[in-house]
Amino acid sequence: xxxxxxxxxxxxxxxxxxxxxxxxxxxxxxxxxxxxxxxxxxxxxxxxxxxxxxxxxxxxxxxxxxxxxxxxxxxxxxxxxxxxxxxxxxxxxxxxxxxxxxxxxxxxxxxxxxxxxxxxxxxxxxxxxxxxxxxxxxxxxxxxxxxxxxxxxxxxxxxxxxxxxxxxxxxxxxxxxxxxxxxxxxxxxxxxxxxxxxxxxxxxxxxxxxxxxxxxxxxxxxxxxxxxxxxxxxxxxxxxxxxxxxxxxxxxxxxxxxxxxxxxxxxxxxxxxxxxxxxxxxxxxxxxxxxxx
Numbered sequence: 001x002x003x004x005x006x007x008x009x010x011x012x013x014x015x016x017x018x019x020x021x022x023x024x025x026x027x028x029x030x031x032x033x034x035x036x037x038x039x040x041x042x043x044x045x046x047x048x049x050x051x052x053x054x055x056x057x058x059x060x061x062x063x064x065x066x067x068x069x070x071x072x073x074x075x076x077x078x079x080x081x082x083x084x085x086x087x088x089x090x091x092x093x094x095x096x097x098x099x100x101x102x103x104x105x106x107x108x109x110x111x112x113x114x115x116x117x118x119x120x121x122x123x124x125x126x127x128x129x130x131x132x133x134x135x136x137x138x139x140x141x142x143x144x145x146x147x148x149x150x151x152x153x154x155x156x157x158x159x160x161x162x163x164x165x166x167x168x169x170x171x172x173x174x175x176x177x178x179x180x181x182x183x184x185x186x187x188x189x190x191x192x193x194x195x196x197x198x199x200x201x202x203x204x205x206x207x208x209x210x211x212x213x214x215x216x217x218x219x220x221x222x223x224x225x226x227x228x229x230x231x232x233x234x235x236x237x238x239x240x241x242x243x244x245x246x247x248x249x250x251x252x253x254x255x256x257x258x259x260x261x262x263x264x265x266x267x268x269x270x271x272x273x274x275x276x277x278x279x280x281x282x283x284x285x286x287x288x289x290x291x292x293x
Contacts, residue, residue, distance in 0.1 A: 011073040013040040021059030021157045028140040077266040099135040099147040102217040158260035162286040166254040167235040168245035174227025183211035183229035
């Protein structure tokens, strides 16, 4: 080996490639071009004299040698991050930035965040809720340490994923499902739920119109219960005033989505701690009702 010293920038790109499974997504994480990340990996491989990643499959994965290096790389980068934080001025507080879908910006999440703040009393939390596609773009741009997003299965490798089945809902007391065109209660353009609804109805040749649009989950759920139209929502979010629809009512099953937790590379311990708390929360929230007792 030509040198026993390893450039941290090379390790950072290596970890990003293995965790994201893609040179393109790794470049987005470390704010470098795909070609630069690829060149950095080749330099690291030349330094160690072996291949560290397998580029032949659908996802880029670590080789046996790469897996051995990965643990050391994470520890080295973590120690450097920890050293920087430790040497900051004493009055400076740490910050954690997270992005979440609106259906998670509620009581379960705030309870988990409250417990986290108790463990890190000087922390500053910045929580943003919004549509998943917007949150994902912002995460790729470096705006968040952690982000929870709804995505199509396999869209991007996350730290953890959970199934998020969708279902059609109508009002129980003022149903609208037999109207023509079918009135829809939707989120703004670009939302996955909205896209799945429209694709399903168009495929079935069903006429529809948008009767109510809101970026607020609470507003969407209330609008359906009040009889303003039909909507598609995560099955776990049904209200007592909702009636679930299916094939007997002429509504085809919707493609399932998944909830994914993504974390930026080389985060300090406090972010790892919060990620673990969010994993437990998501596992509990998405657990089928029959398994929740």
